[in-house]
Amino acid sequence: MKWLYLAWKNLGRNRRRTLATLLLTAVAVLGIMALSGFALYTYESLKEASMRKEGQVILSHPEYFQREENAPMELGLDRVQQLQQALQADPGIDTTLAQINFDGLVSNGEKSTIFMGQGVEPESFRRQGPGVDLKQGRWLTPELSPQALPEVLLGQRLAASLKVQPGDGLTLLGTTTDGVLNALDVSVRGIISTGIPELDARLLKVHLQSAQELLATDQVSQLGVYLQHPHQDESYYQKIRDQYPELGVTPWHERATFYQSVRNLYNRIFGVMGVILLVMVGFAIFNTASMSVMERTRELGTLAALGTRRREILGLFVQEALLIGLLGSLLGLLLAGGLSLGLYWVDVQMPPPPGQTEGYPLYIYWSPWMAGITSLAVVLFAVLAAGLATLKGINKPIVEALNHV
Amino acid sequence: MSLITLQQLHKSYRVGKQQQTVLTGIDLQLHQGEMIGLIGPSGSGKSTLLNICGLIDHPDEGEMWWQGQPVDFSSLTKLTELRRNHIGFVFQSFNLIPVMSAADNVAYPLWLRGDSRAEIKKAVQKVLEEVEVAEFADQLPDALSGGQRQRVAIARALVKKPQLLVADEPTASLDEETALVVADLMKKLGREYGCALVIATHDDRLKPWCDCIYQLHQGVLQGGAA
Numbered sequence: 001m002k003w004l005y006l007a008w009k010n011l012g013r014n015r016r017r018t019l020a021t022l023l024l025t026a027v028a029v030l031g032i033m034a035l036s037g038f039a040l041y042t043y044e045s046l047k048e049a050s051m052r053k054e055g056q057v058i059l060s061h062p063e064y065f066q067r068e069e070n071a072p073m074e075l076g077l078d079r080v081q082q083l084q085q086a087l088q089a090d091p092g093i094d095t096t097l098a099q100i101n102f103d104g105l106v107s108n109g110e111k112s113t114i115f116m117g118q119g120v121e122p123e124s125f126r127r128q129g130p131g132v133d134l135k136q137g138r139w140l141t142p143e144l145s146p147q148a149l150p151e152v153l154l155g156q157r158l159a160a161s162l163k164v165q166p167g168d169g170l171t172l173l174g175t176t177t178d179g180v181l182n183a184l185d186v187s188v189r190g191i192i193s194t195g196i197p198e199l200d201a202r203l204l205k206v207h208l209q210s211a212q213e214l215l216a217t218d219q220v221s222q223l224g225v226y227l228q229h230p231h232q233d234e235s236y237y238q239k240i241r242d243q244y245p246e247l248g249v250t251p252w253h254e255r256a257t258f259y260q261s262v263r264n265l266y267n268r269i270f271g272v273m274g275v276i277l278l279v280m281v282g283f284a285i286f287n288t289a290s291m292s293v294m295e296r297t298r299e300l301g302t303l304a305a306l307g308t309r310r311r312e313i314l315g316l317f318v319q320e321a322l323l324i325g326l327l328g329s330l331l332g333l334l335l336a337g338g339l340s341l342g343l344y345w346v347d348v349q350m351p352p353p354p355g356q357t358e359g360y361p362l363y364i365y366w367s368p369w370m371a372g373i374t375s376l377a378v379v380l381f382a383v384l385a386a387g388l389a390t391l392k393g394i395n396k397p398i399v400e401a402l403n404h405v
Numbered sequence: 406m407s408l409i410t411l412q413q414l415h416k417s418y419r420v421g422k423q424q425q426t427v428l429t430g431i432d433l434q435l436h437q438g439e440m441i442g443l444i445g446p447s448g449s450g451k452s453t454l455l456n457i458c459g460l461i462d463h464p465d466e467g468e469m470w471w472q473g474q475p476v477d478f479s480s481l482t483k484l485t486e487l488r489r490n491h492i493g494f495v496f497q498s499f500n501l502i503p504v505m506s507a508a509d510n511v512a513y514p515l516w517l518r519g520d521s522r523a524e525i526k527k528a529v530q531k532v533l534e535e536v537e538v539a540e541f542a543d544q545l546p547d548a549l550s551g552g553q554r555q556r557v558a559i560a561r562a563l564v565k566k567p568q569l570l571v572a573d574e575p576t577a578s579l580d581e582e583t584a585l586v587v588a589d590l591m592k593k594l595g596r597e598y599g600c601a602l603v604i605a606t607h608d609d610r611l612k613p614w615c616d617c618i619y620q621l622h623q624g625v626l627q628g629g630a631a
Contacts, residue, residue: 307490397462
């Protein structure tokens with residue numbers, strides 16, 4: 001304790017220099033926390049969006065995600081209702097949502113264009129969250145009456161291309177599972193946007209039964225499993241895989257290619273930036289410790305003459321750096337916390353990412369785990385830098401140190 | 406048995422391309438409670454001899470014994486332990502730690518030794534009273550006069566009751582009156598604490614305080630008269 005007390009006293013010798021080093025350390029910690037906080041927020045958002053889109057676990061034909069279908073629903077999933085009932089009997093599973101992925105032509109009578117269709121259960125719109133934005137009209141009705149005209153939601157650019165508004169009629173052309181052309185008259189219920197222009201130019205959503213009617217099938221392409229507690233995704237993935245070995249069971253992250261790409265990219269970019277900031281802290285503390293050792297060389301000689309062991313002198317300087325590292329980290333973490341809170345109050349919008357049309361709010365997560373790792377790294381760099389800077393000073397012969405001017 | 410014995414010590418330094426001999430064939434014995442003075446002009450080697458006696462420098466040749474045991478100058482750990490437990494230093498420019506109060510400076514050698522808080526407090530209070538600076542115990546060295554600082558330095562050197570007190574020009578930075586008071590104090594407390602004293606000085610006023618005076622001239626030790 002006496003060494004820590006002495007180290008604390010020594011920090012007050014050159015207050016301006018100590019403060020400058022402390023602030024630099026705090027700013028570096030703030031930088032690391034802000035970068036990692038932004039990355040963590042992005043990861044969480046993309047993870048949640050991916051899970052909302054297709055579920056935490058996805059069931060399909062074993063080869064459905066492995067190869068292209070030669071004919072519609074060649075790799076479809078049978079006995080879906082039975083499967084859904086069996087899965088929903090598990091109290092840990094909130095719901096299951098079936099989906100058909102198909103394509104075909106959509107025509108307004110004057111113009112025809114290809115579409116990328118999804119037959120979905122209306123519950124999916126509640127699940128999907130802010131990933132899809134309703135621009136005009138309404139979502140698909142929860143229960144489609146057998147007498148009513150099938151409804152469609154169109155991507156914004158597809159609707160613009162066909163010059164249709166909610167309430168207008170269209171015809172869908174598709175190929176049934178037998179390879180026969182089929183047509184379905186539909187009514188435009190709403191216009192949606194995913195924020196990705198290329199997707200909005202092709203996207204079309206219909207009720208699941210409408211898609212099955214067009215394709216003349218009772219199969220589905222995939223069945224998304226939504227858990228009561230999404231963080232149990234890994235255990236449920238294992239459980240369902242063991243339960244249905246004949247089916248293709250895919251965890252959400254294998255389908256989340258955008259999430260994986262962003263994560264890989266951000267980890268590298270922000271990782272390198274974090275290391276640069278840590279090295280800056282190291283250099284700053286090395287500089288401070290070197291200056292301090294030089295200024296106090298005579299004092300080092302005195303301490304050694306009085307019988308202070310070399311490792312005790314080294315320890316004194318290391319503890320000074322430790323205090324700077326700890327205090328700088330604490331200050332940086334507080335600043336990062338303030339920034340994180342501030343961004344909840346002040347709406348700062350990020351510009352749309354490449355290939356997208358919608359911006360998003362800037363948030364920074366304050367992660368206790370990241371705070372711990374950052375502080376530990378800063379303290380380690382500080383201690384290492386101070387140790388290196390002090391080694392030369394403590395190896396100087398005592399007489400030489402005492403005569404230092 | 407003598408406290409320290411030096412036998413045929415030689416020491417030289419490299420100055421530029423030339424080797425400069427500082428000590429030549431030094432023989433010296435110092436007994437418990439004895440006070441000896443090393444006098445000589447600047448560069449005569451008295452500080453070097455003092456530093457070797459205080460185990461902060463090493464001879465090139467020759468032997469040194471500490472209480473009959475040969476001193477191993479290659480073992481920094483053993484030298485540190487000897488200094489830590491048995492040797493006190495008083496420097497010309499006091500060399501107090503500026504961020505520590507007078508009391509903490511005096512307590513430092515006891516901290517190093519691992520004494521208890523109560524023991525330290527008692528010993529520090531006693532020695533500060535003996536050197537008559539107890540009222541400045543909480544002051545930082547910068548707030549003290551030169552004489553007061555040297556008294557604190559003496560207290561720091563004596564608080565652990567060393568067997569040897571090494572003082573390099575202890576009165577050089579002090580005015581005449583203070584110098585005599587400090588010299589008197591060192592001798593009195595040295596006797597009281599039972600430690601041997603080696604003082605390097607070119608201050609003739611200190612001669613009467615020494616049991617024995619040695620003159621260093623061109624690296625050779627002469628004299629030994631009281």
